[in-house]
Amino acid sequence: MSEPVIRLENIYRNFKKGREVVPVLQDISFDVNSLEFLCLVGESGCGKTTTGKIISGLLPPSSGTIFFEGKDISKLRGKEQKRYRRSVQIIHQDPYASLNPTQTIYDMISYPLFHHKFVRTANDARRRVSELLELVDLTPVEDVIDKYPHQLSGGQRQRVSIARALTTEPSVIVADESVSMVDVSIRIGLLQMMMDLRDQLGVTIVFITHDLALAKYFAWQGRIGVMYLGRIVELGKTQQLIANPQHPYTKVLLSAIPEPDPEKTRNKQHIQLRSEDIPRLTELPSGCSFHPRCPWYIENTCDVEVPQLLIPQHTDGEVEVACFPAQTEKELVLHGS
Ligand SMILES: Nc1ncnc2c1ncn2[C@@H]1O[C@H](COP(=O)(O)OP(=O)(O)OP(=O)(O)O)[C@@H](O)[C@H]1O
Numbered sequence: 480m481s482e483p484v485i486r487l488e489n490i491y492r493n494f495k496k497g498r499e500v501v502p503v504l505q506d507i508s509f510d511v512n513s514l515e516f517l518c519l520v521g522e523s524g525c526g527k528t529t530t531g532k533i534i535s536g537l538l539p540p541s542s543g544t545i546f547f548e549g550k551d552i553s554k555l556r557g558k559e560q561k562r563y564r565r566s567v568q569i570i571h572q573d574p575y576a577s578l579n580p581t582q583t584i585y586d587m588i589s590y591p592l593f594h595h596k597f598v599r600t601a602n603d604a605r606r607r608v609s610e611l612l613e614l615v616d617l618t619p620v621e622d623v624i625d626k627y628p629h630q631l632s633g634g635q636r637q638r639v640s641i642a643r644a645l646t647t648e649p650s651v652i653v654a655d656e657s658v659s660m661v662d663v664s665i666r667i668g669l670l671q672m673m674m675d676l677r678d679q680l681g682v683t684i685v686f687i688t689h690d691l692a693l694a695k696y697f698a699w700q701g702r703i704g705v706m707y708l709g710r711i712v713e714l715g716k717t718q719q720l721i722a723n724p725q726h727p728y729t730k731v732l733l734s735a736i737p738e739p740d741p742e743k744t745r746n747k748q749h750i751q752l753r754s755e756d757i758p759r760l761t762e763l764p765s766g767c768s769f770h771p772r773c774p775w776y777i778e779n780t781c782d783v784e785v786p787q788l789l790i791p792q793h794t795d796g797e798v799e800v801a802c803f804p805a806q807t808e809k810e811l812v813l814h815g816s
């Protein structure tokens with residue numbers, strides 16, 4: 480297998496809030512493989528955007544190492560550093576995101592083209608901006624290129640953001656879908672376009688969402704990483720992860736997805752949590768952060784040690800899970816049943 484395009488190794492990230500130190504990411508390690516569609520899923524506040532910013536170099540980790548094509552990014556200098564910055568682009572999928580209201584679409588997209596010396600003349604710039612607008616399906620280009628952001632719809636503005644990210648010819652795009660983005664048709668249209676871009680341009684996509692149903696659909700040929708309170712609790716190939724979820728938290732998220740087939744709905748395992756309360760990041764439980772809510776919780780193990788991501792022996796080996804009961808037991812006994 481070829482070298483991963485991005486590797487995160489033991490990433491921690493804290494934020495200071497007054498006198499408190501908030502541990503937002505803890506011991507995050509995973510690879511992003513070239514040309515894959517990797518989806519990070521989890522509830523609001525679990526650290527998805529922070530992870531995306533760390534991947535794209537917008538935010539340094541408190542500790543841990545990020546590798547780009549095998550090289551530690553903190554050691555990159557000069558041309559190599561510029562290449563990393565250009566190669567990994569993040570798109571915040573927020574329809575209210577600020578595109579400068581005083582600039583036309585042409586101004587916005589041509590600026591990075593000139594800045595990074597991809598073009599030198601106004602003619603070349605206009606040609607390249609038109610190509611990029613076509614790539615993101617903003618056609619006919621003449622109807623869009625000289626407009627201001629307020630003259631476009633929310634969906635069109637999102638496409639402009641994507642076209643702008645493509646100016647640097649990135650090899651990785653981190654697409655961060657905001658919770659506030661409620662319009663399903665826009666979300667699906669954008670994702671469909673990202674999939675096409677991946678095939679056309681050979682871009683690796685890291686898609687960030689709170690919506691497991693969307694992750695399941697778009698990352699069906701790829702992988703999903705499930706996050707809970709700043710850690711990855713389950714990671715692997717989507718089809719296996721969905722068919723045979725190991726972590727109780729993944730099972731809970733999955734049971735919330737409606738199924739068109741009533742038979743499937745009846746056969747779904749419904750997990751009764753011991754508690755609905757999500758702990759605060761500043762008061763994280765000892766051991767596994769999920770243990771106060773977990774129906775399989777093993778006393779003196781789950782509340783003491785932090786489980787690492789491992790492939791359980793009794794599975795087909797495609798999904799890693801950070802859960803002691805899931806790693807050891809074939810038939811799990813639910814507390815209270
Ligand atoms: N710059 C910052 N300073 C202080 N705290 C921060 C900062 N950025 C993020 N946080 C905190 O880190 C935690 C994780 O935030 P993050 O934005 O990564 O979550 P998320 O999974 O993307 O959530 P959402 O689904 O709502 O976008 C939150 O508790 C947030 O308040």
Ligand SMILES: [Mg+2]
Binds near residue numbers: 527528529657
């Ligand atoms: Mg976020």
